[in-house]
Amino acid sequence: MAKHGYAGGLQLWRDEERAGKAVTTIVMTDPADEKEHLSTEGMLPETEACGSFGAVAGFFDEENNLIDLTEPPKS
Numbered sequence: 001m002a003k004h005g006y007a008g009g010l011q012l013w014r015d016e017e018r019a020g021k022a023v024t025t026i027v028m029t030d031p032a033d034e035k036e037h038l039s040t041e042g043m044l045p046e047t048e049a050c051g052s053f054g055a056v057a058g059f060f061d062e063e064n065n066l067i068d069l070t071e072p073p074k075s
Contacts, residue, residue: 022065031055031069 013023028034035045035057047058054071061067 023068024065025068025070027070027072029071031057031071034069 013025032055038044038059043059043061045057045059047056049056052073054073056068056070059067059069
């Protein structure tokens with residue numbers, strides 16, 4: 001996992017079931033703000049979850065790559 005200061009990080013995984021397509025996890029302190037921004041650009045989340053682990057919103061880009069926006073777990 002690559003960390004970018006204290007505000008977030010980037011994690012990439014290989015997923016054989018996605019036929020070589022990428023799965024990217026972007027960890028940030030306020031994914032709701034970015035989710036709102038992407039929604040104004042016509043990108044709506046395909047999946048959303050919230051719990052003790054934090055909040056996650058999953059988007060697919062135009063090449064069918066999965067991009068998860070997530071916040072770090074609340075301690």
